[in-house]
Amino acid sequence: RKVVRAVQSFAQRFRRIRMVVACRVRAYEGERNAAWQLPGWPTATLADWTLGQMQAFITAWYRTVAELRMRTEGWRDERQRTLHRAIAMREDLQHFGRQPLMITVMALVHLNDGRIPEERASLYGRCIDILLGQWEIAGKERSDYGTLMDYLGLPDADAQSLRPLLGKAAYEAHRAAQPGEVGSLSRAVLRTLVDDELKRRRHPNPSLGADKFLEYTDLRAGLIQASDAGDAYRFPHQTFQEYL
Structure with a gap:
């Protein structure tokens, strides 16, 4: 409630500033969360990612991984190329990657295995392994x-x-x-x-x-x-x- 009052006060004081306040959907929607909804503010849910956004993410992902792991540009470019190609050619991967969480998990599978499984069931199985693994390490530090x-x-x-x-x-x-x-x-x-x-x-x-x-x-x-x-x-x- 203090945050809501602070946001409202700031918006009233600086009326020419355009503002976007972001949070998880479940933390804001519904009657249970009414006490900290911003009265009079329009709400919207982020749209699914486009193919172009997925490709931009992959490029940035492998650029960062290559820097952190001190991999060569050749390794980086080959990994980017293979994952770009897989998503461009497979409609199921495009559907899967619409959410940032899902394309991140897909990128983790590709990083760990060097490929995306051809069979969807195998991909989902590997993704579930990774998500379960996050429950193993989440919050340790x-x-x-x-x-x-x-x-x-x-x-x-x-x-x-x-x-x-x-x-x-x-x-x-x-x-x-x-x-x-x-x-x-x-x-x-x-x-x-x-x-x-x-x-x-x-x-x-x-x-x-x-x-x-x-x-x-x-x-x-x-x-x-x-x-x-x-x-x-x-x-x-x-x-x-x-x-x-």
Whole structure:
């Protein structure tokens, strides 16, 4: 609320300045977030990326990687060329790369493997591996949350072991979806799925662990992301839901 008042005060004082205030969608939309919505300000959601924006991202991505890893210009140019060509020739990759998160994951797959798998299922599988890996390393140096499994109270497990849970969640979301839409899970349904999984693992307090899972996914985006002010949960891309 202090931020809202500060933004409003600044805008009123400097009326000739054009301003854009940006944030995550789920942190702003819905009645739950009404207290910090800017009254009278128009709202818009960022458009999907175009092919040109994807290609610009790839160029910048490999330029930065080459500098950080001290790779040659030849290596950089070849990597840029192969990923540019793959996206230009494959409609599925163009659809996949519309979101910045997804094209970043695609670039990580290409960086690690040197290629983009021809079969879409293989690409989605590698992307899921990488996103699960982010739950393994997230916050180790930047926050008090640490990794997901540590936060849940399962320090000896790794995030890859959550695939069965994600498969169940994907099935329930897909079953609830309208044709052509990414389905969502209610908070209650996802919490029950997590609670059941933690009971199967003999977690000492499955109910608390389920609450912690929801809190973690609310605050740290991953393979399941909170939306609608935390009342629903979705996969970041319909193809992940279908694959799982």
